[in-house]
Amino acid sequence: MGRLARLREGLLVAEGDPELVRSKLQAFSRQIPLLYFMLLVNTTAVAITHRHSAPAWLALYVPAALCALCIVRCVRWWRVRQRVLTDDDAVSELRKLLWLVGVLGTAFSLWSRLLFPYGTVFEQAQVAFYMATTLVGCMFCLMHIRVAALLLLSIVILSFSTVLVFTRCPVFIAMAIDMTLVGVALAVIIQLYCQTFTGAVGAQRELQASQQNTQRLSDDNFRLANIDSLTDLPNRRSFFASLRAMSEQTFASSGGFNVGLIDLDGFKQVNDIYGHASGDLVLQEVGARLLALAEPGLFFARLGGDEFGVLAQHKFSNETLVELGERICNALSQPYLVAGNVAELSGTIGWAAFPDAGTTVTQLFERADAALYFGKESRRGTPVIFSTEHETRIRRSSLVTQELRHADLEAELFLEFQPIYDLLTHRPMGLEALGRWHNPRLGMVRPEEFIRIAERTELILRITDVLLRKALDEVARWPSELFLSFNLPAIDISTSARARRLIDIVSASGVPPHRVSFEITETAVTRDFEQAHSALTMIKQAGCRVSLDDFGTGYSSLSYVHRLPFDSIKIDRSFVTDVDSNSASKKIVKSVLDLCRNLGLECVVEGLETAQQAEVVKALGARAVQGYLFSPPLRANAVDTYLRPAPDRGLTVAEAQAQS
Template sequence: MGKDFAQPPHFTPKDRPLSAHPLPLSEPAQAASAEPEAYLAALVELATPVLLADAGGRVSFVNRAATALLGCTAAPAIALDALFASCGVGGRIALPDGSAPQRFAQLKLSDGRAVNVEARLLPDGGAALTLTDVSAFVREAERARRDPLTGLVNRVTLHATLGRLLQAGKPLTLMALDLDRFKSVNDTLGHPIGDTLLRKVAERLGTVAEDGDVVARLGGDEFTILKPGSFTREQIEIIAKRIVDLVGRTYALEGHMIHIGASVGITQAPHDGSDNDVLMKNADLALYRSKAEGRGRYRFFEQKMDEQMQARRAIELDLRQALALQEFELAYQPQVDLATQEVVGFEALLRWRHATRGLVSPLEFIPVAEETGLIGAIGEWVLRTACRDAVQWPEAITVGVNLSPLQFRNPSLAQTVMSALASSGLAAERLELEITENALLEDTDTVLVLLKQLRDLGVRVSMDDFGTGYSSLAYLQKFPFDRLKIDQSFVRGMGANPEASAIVRAVAALGASLGIKTTAEGVETEEQLAAIRNEGCTHVQGYFTGRPMALADARALLVQPRKVAAIVEEHGL
């Protein structure tokens, strides 16, 4: 290993005279070893690698352990720096002097090992150098700094680097990345392929990074790029677009063609802040906005994002309290059969009456409930309450309950529905569960299995907001829905938009051919009602035929059944 010189692996007094006391010994040791030859003989066999150098920096002694560690032998009187260079050692150590009697350095051997060197001043002006192989410690420290899967630096290292740059007042850009649709890859193809995909993503990010940039994996499918230096918004936009494009390109892994995307959140110092935690939070807020606006894009941090997040946090805290204190209530909107003009069911609509906020719109709190995972508990409350209320109605009247896409991630959904039916005594065929296309997008096969389990219970299933998704028709081939609910945007556009009327007509005809009921939502005028009837829809729901009402009003409406015209007249619509 290393270079081989003709000289012996160590020097003796025959090769070159040594000082009388080459190493500082204790008095007992000096008495026991009065002869330099005996002392050097002991040093030769010492397990600790030792070198001696004179005041001029020339090597006067190298023991066997040092020779073995360095991997080469030394010529007599060779300069210390020359010895290290001839052995392929990287780095150097300054020799001690009167102002600094002890010096330290870390060198790198030709085989990559790390060696700590301690040099102590000797009485004659020379130096004694002891070498310690610290490769194992260095490797362990490096592992602690890096993500074991991708080899990128980890969160700890990123924070440390970010902190040093900020403390030095350096400008920088921080880009937080999150992979879109990665979870479905992990769930469907398995974690080994998911891990391989993460490594490929890391490689692609490495091609975007420039000298001085730090690319980190924070865990899961979260990555961050730290870019020191002052850059304009336009310059960073170019990089962000490249990241989104590069990460979003197809991956061919073990026979699978995998498509994912990347969302990016960007913040810059000192413009957006000069604190580690603040900048990391800003990047996350911008990333959150990027994902909320459709994924596969980038967003720069704006101060209003923090304000909106604080408001969202306040809603989350209030939601948790509302769930604990049962501050929610249900309103029921009539569903009318156009053939008989009679109420045949109600849709249960969630309401939150806050003590100080008043009536909070579902558009405001449902997204927060979904993001925080509270939608599971809230959705179960709605289901159980609706079943318990509906059992008081005539046996022919159904109740519709909306299910969040996130509720389909719970494999015990069918058991929850079964429990709600059993505890309330409601017949399964009187419960109609409404889902949107979003529930089917991420993991269609799993959702279809759950839908089949629900159908086996006897529960009816309808697709809400039909026509707004790009693959709604495809799902009709995979699952026999009981009802299609035409989105209200088409109903409201029927008067002035021929295309909206054509869509309503097509959906009604599709439902008729497949034996599926069609409900038009959002009917607010007599003209819309007439148009819906003419297009062939079977049912209608909207303010014109009945606003959402309390349970007591729903019961009163069912006690004395009335035709649509009577309902409209009574409510002054």
């Protein structure tokens, strides 16, 4: 019962750990040829020596059948030796093995027992020797399968040792005792070996688990390092790594490829109106749409914010590149469902080709960025391919940047002032300061050119300081009823410290703060609304005025009018160009004027160039106007002449027309 219990326990353990069973069977399978080789050789030898002393069926036919069975098993092993066992197969094979060991062990023991009485004492001794050596060899071959080895040991010891004991021959009895003791020793050895083998399998399993965990952590780290968690697209690091690898491979093979940069148009307004959570949903949808367009040789990535990158592994013709870009732009321009509302966005893409646009990663990225910037300025929602025109712009931009960095801003910067005219009093009510730059090498540089570059490099902070001080010096010489209108870039309200710097400059000038009006565009406000609100409130509390410039050109100007501390609004010139001939423009200007009147805000209509335009906006209720009709921008030394009383200098054309 004890052996049966242990056998049952072994079987239960085997079923509970099929992976261990599989390892044992794999180790045992390597011993199968040796096992059957010993059985065949030993059985054949015994059969040959007993061919004359034992009946033919016992000396020839039975051993032949047993040897044939061994050969069949060897052939089967050879055919399935490469098979990979599953967990269920392993347990099933173990059960089959136990039955086979039991059957073969019983068959060979029974044959030996029947053969033992025949022949001389030497032949009987050979049978006993055969059983002992074969038992030892088979147990060593079965040592990985403890249950099978113990089963074989039990069958042989119980059957053949009994035969030897009942011979009453002292030698055979001694052999029976020797076989039993050696069998017990073998059982102990096999037990210890199985424990060691099981421990080794467990250790290897732990090592594999550790390696899998390490690999999993490595994969997770790789994913975190190379995949954008929000969109599941490759991130900036992965994009540049692929770009470098592609550049090196293509350079070696003299081939080509294309780099694209994508920027979403209108995304900032989604964040401002619906919140950053909705903005994240839009970015996720953009990532899904780009992944849907991905194909072999086309690689998309998120570079940060609302900027994405694309690598086209093969060099396409301009026509194919435009077609691909249009497919991308069309996919991104489809409506987005945001917070129960539909948001309309578009995507602009700039392309650069290797090696035409550049042969280094930096050059390619800069060229694609230049094409993207050009598209954002003039062709939003479309693909733009880098060209010689963009190359000229890059070189010009680089030259302007270098000159601006090393410029003597105090000497090279100067101001022009354009009056803001009062249609009721026919007198100027203030002047807008306009920054100008004359460089010894470049000559006059257009404001939109150097201001844009200065904003990119943060040189705009120095420029603002210099121009504001120069403007305040001029204001001190003006009549006290005139105010200064001064344009602020976005960076000047990006922190409270920078807003405080502006207030300190005004305070140091001695000019009353109420005579200073800072103009800010909607674009500057949308970068960080909360910070803009804080900075503008600080400026307003210091006594300065705040004005919203270019009203109507943004996506959500109305939302800023009541949320920010504005004193006045400037209607963009695009609504005034045809105000005397376009009823829609006239209605828009009328609506804004009424809005300002209802909110207690002043309103300045800019861009007036004809007397007819002036008459129309005056009839609509406008009072403060600005434009070339009244005066072009004036140098500082010409402002005094312009401000002289009318009897001293005569009426301007605009004043004469207005009075008539």
